[in-house]
Amino acid sequence: MKLCLVVDDSKVIRKVARRILEELSFEIEEAVDGQDALEACERNMPDVVLLDWNMPVMDGLEFLKSVRARADFTQPVVVFCTTENDMAHIRTAIEAGADEYIMKPFDREIIEAKFVQVGLI
Amino acid sequence: MRTEDFEFLAKTLKERSGLMLTPDKVYLLESRLTPLARKSGLDTLEALVQKLRVHGDQGLIRDVTEAMTTNESFFFRDNTPFDLFKGKVLPAMEKARGTRKRLRIWCAAASTGQEPYSLAILLRESWFKWRDWNIEIIGTDISTQVLEKAKAGTYSQFEVQRGLPIQLLIKYFAQEGDVWRLNDDIRKMVTFRSFNLLDNFFSLGTFDVIYCRNVLIYFDQATKTLVLERMAKCLAKDGTLFLGAAETVLGITDVFRPVRGQRGMYVGSDGDAEKIMGLNQ
Numbered sequence: 150m151k152l153c154l155v156v157d158d159s160k161v162i163r164k165v166a167r168r169i170l171e172e173l174s175f176e177i178e179e180a181v182d183g184q185d186a187l188e189a190c191e192r193n194m195p196d197v198v199l200l201d202w203n204m205p206v207m208d209g210l211e212f213l214k215s216v217r218a219r220a221d222f223t224q225p226v227v228v229f230c231t232t233e234n235d236m237a238h239i240r241t242a243i244e245a246g247a248d249e250y251i252m253k254p255f256d257r258e259i260i261e262a263k264f265v266q267v268g269l270i
Numbered sequence: 271m272r273t274e275d276f277e278f279l280a281k282t283l284k285e286r287s288g289l290m291l292t293p294d295k296v297y298l299l300e301s302r303l304t305p306l307a308r309k310s311g312l313d314t315l316e317a318l319v320q321k322l323r324v325h326g327d328q329g330l331i332r333d334v335t336e337a338m339t340t341n342e343s344f345f346f347r348d349n350t351p352f353d354l355f356k357g358k359v360l361p362a363m364e365k366a367r368g369t370r371k372r373l374r375i376w377c378a379a380a381s382t383g384q385e386p387y388s389l390a391i392l393l394r395e396s397w398f399k400w401r402d403w404n405i406e407i408i409g410t411d412i413s414t415q416v417l418e419k420a421k422a423g424t425y426s427q428f429e430v431q432r433g434l435p436i437q438l439l440i441k442y443f444a445q446e447g448d449v450w451r452l453n454d455d456i457r458k459m460v461t462f463r464s465f466n467l468l469d470n471f472f473s474l475g476t477f478d479v480i481y482c483r484n485v486l487i488y489f490d491q492a493t494k495t496l497v498l499e500r501m502a503k504c505l506a507k508d509g510t511l512f513l514g515a516a517e518t519v520l521g522i523t524d525v526f527r528p529v530r531g532q533r534g535m536y537v538g539s540d541g542d543a544e545k546i547m548g549l550n551q
């Protein structure tokens with residue numbers, strides 16, 4: 150089973166994402182912000198991170214840059230999942246090393262399609 | 271709904287578009303045609319059927335037919351038919367058509383355009399090979415409503431997230447408020463026209479590749495056979511046909527045969543497409 154780290158400061162979103170991803174046979178861990186997510190990666194590196202952008206303490210972009218800068222990490226696939234839905238944000242995320250980008254609101258079909266695209270399903 | 275009304279509608283739809291309606295689809299007729307009846311100033315579905323019966327109103331028959339089509343589509347749907355296009359069909363055609371440099375592709379149930387545009391995007395991704403070719407991508411559909419949307423090339427946030435890799439969104443789309451518009455370069459590669467698969471195919475010419483996906487499922491056996499046999503006549507001898515994931519030629523016609531190990535891909539029974547694509551026969 151592949152491990153997906155769901156990073157979002159909203160409990161509701163984490164719950165929805167968890168339900169969808171568990172149905173797609175992923176094991177789930179949750180983190181509430183970028184800092185929390187980094188610590189989770191240090192403990193147990195996930196195969197994929199589903200990553201919100203705007204979060205307190207450390208936002209998604211900062212988290213992504215920190216992860217991509219770490220030579221000691223086995224690099225996970227990172228899929229942004231955010232309400233930021235303009236081209237400028239999308240480009241910034243991809244340039245910083247995101248593999249895919251989901252614009253909220255999302256549903257099962259979108260998550261599934263994106264995870265297929267990055268080769269996780 | 272009265273049985274005779276159902277039967278009348280089912281018969282009309284089958285004649286017009288090939289759509290097969292079994293009695294368990296009454297709910298579908300009711301949910302799609304009741305709004306249409308209201309829009310036409312009629313109170314009930316019965317009144318709509320009455321109008322069709324008595325006046326044979328052609329415009330209304332067309333609206334009813336269009337309302338009953340299922341138009342769902344998405345970019346790179348099912349992936350495989352597009353991977354095969356890129357990995358097998360294009361390399362073979364590059365050689366086989368290398369002298370004339372002409373390629374004709376037909377999406378026979380193009381709906382809102384995602385299928386022909388996905389093919390156009392794939393060609394664009396290796397444009398250095400194709401820039402001096404004469405490439406036609408023709409998208410046809412019975413429904414003029416979906417063709418309008420296809421021509422506009424604008425898609426909702428939801429639509430661009432189903433199947434379209436983000437890199438391709440960045441590269442080929444521009445954001446306009448709530449919608450995403452496909453760049454003119456790609457839009458110009460595809461021509462859309464209205465065409466009913468029940469009509470004869472003479473006006474279309476010959477194609478090298480045909481995508482006829484997720485439309486035959488709505489037809490009965492005899493109509494499937496008719497359409498596929500006409501299609502065989504307008505496909506080049508070394509051409510390729512792609513059907514939807516739930517569709518096949520097996521048990522329907524022997525003018526095409528499935529390509530072993532390649533899902534959804536078919537070639538003419540007397541053709542040599544597999545050889546030029548280097549596929550096992």
Ligand SMILES: C[S@@+](CC[C@H](N)C(=O)[O-])C[C@H]1O[C@@H](n2cnc3c(N)ncnc32)[C@H](O)[C@@H]1O
Nearest residue numbers: 287339341343379381412413466467483484485
């Ligand atoms: C489900 S869509 C398929 C779209 C696309 N090929 C795909 O696979 O995503 C089916 C389309 O077939 C069209 N259609 C149905 N009957 C037809 C007919 N007799 N002639 C041409 N198009 C037809 C419908 O209008 C609809 O847009």
